Amino acid sequence: MSKKSFVECERQRIQKLIDFRLPEVFKWVGALLVVAAFVLFFVKNQFPDSAVVIRDIGRKLFIVGLLCISLSRDKEEDEMTIALRAQSYAIAFIIGVLYALIMPYVEFGVSNVVHSGGEAYKDLGDFQLLSFMFLIQLGFYYTLKRYR
Amino acid sequence: MENTIKVERAILSLTQDDLAKKIGVSRQTINSIEANRYVPSTVLALKLSEVFNKPVNDFFKLSDDD
Numbered sequence: 001m002s003k004k005s006f007v008e009c010e011r012q013r014i015q016k017l018i019d020f021r022l023p024e025v026f027k028w029v030g031a032l033l034v035v036a037a038f039v040l041f042f043v044k045n046q047f048p049d050s051a052v053v054i055r056d057i058g059r060k061l062f063i064v065g066l067l068c069i070s071l072s073r074d075k076e077e078d079e080m081t082i083a084l085r086a087q088s089y090a091i092a093f094i095i096g097v098l099y100a101l102i103m104p105y106v107e108f109g110v111s112n113v114v115h116s117g118g119e120a121y122k123d124l125g126d127f128q129l130l131s132f133m134f135l136i137q138l139g140f141y142y143t144l145k146r147y148r
Numbered sequence: 149m150e151n152t153i154k155v156e157r158a159i160l161s162l163t164q165d166d167l168a169k170k171i172g173v174s175r176q177t178i179n180s181i182e183a184n185r186y187v188p189s190t191v192l193a194l195k196l197s198e199v200f201n202k203p204v205n206d207f208f209k210l211s212d213d214d
Contacts, residue, residue: 076174079189148180 033065
């Protein structure tokens with residue numbers, strides 16, 4: 001394989017990856033997973049022995065559900081919706097980084113004010129950060145779409 | 149970027165929805181282009197040119213701040 005055709009092949013592969021979208025029905029699959037996650041969050045207290053396992057499963061379902069909604073195609077997909085989606089991912093990434101940098105200090109400060117002794121400083125968990133970024137992305141995407 | 153798509157569309161008696169269907173985008177995209185909120189890609193501009201049967205720079209003009 002020549003260098004040029006190799007580069008072209010790589011470029012096409014990357015383009016295919018960039019263009020990847022799930023079918024529209026996955027929006028509903030994602031919504032169902034999110035609802036299922038909320039149900040698990042509510043019922044976990046009924047099963048104190050396995051509350052941690054149920055919470056972890058609920059968290060995974062929540063993230064996978066939001067990912068499905070985020071990756072699914074729109075009913076009317078065109079170049080503008082693709083551009084708006086790209087914008088929303090960029091905004092979510094930047095806000096997510098700021099959130100990850102600032103939020104631990106806010107939590108630390110608030111817990112020191114509320115509880116006299118306060119809690120030790122701790123970083124954000126992956127669930128908190130990912131769910132925040134997905135919610136920002138989806139929120140911005142649908143807001144940008146509404147005001148286009 | 150400024151455009152006269154609304155005028156060109158009126159000349160052909162096309163609604164935003166008709167034009168959107170002809171070039172394979174949503175009606176909202178046509179609305180955004182007409183309101184100068186969205187600059188279309190070259191592909192879309194050429195599709196519009198085909199519908200209006202005019203060169204692209206007849207209905208797209210650079211504005212002073214471009």
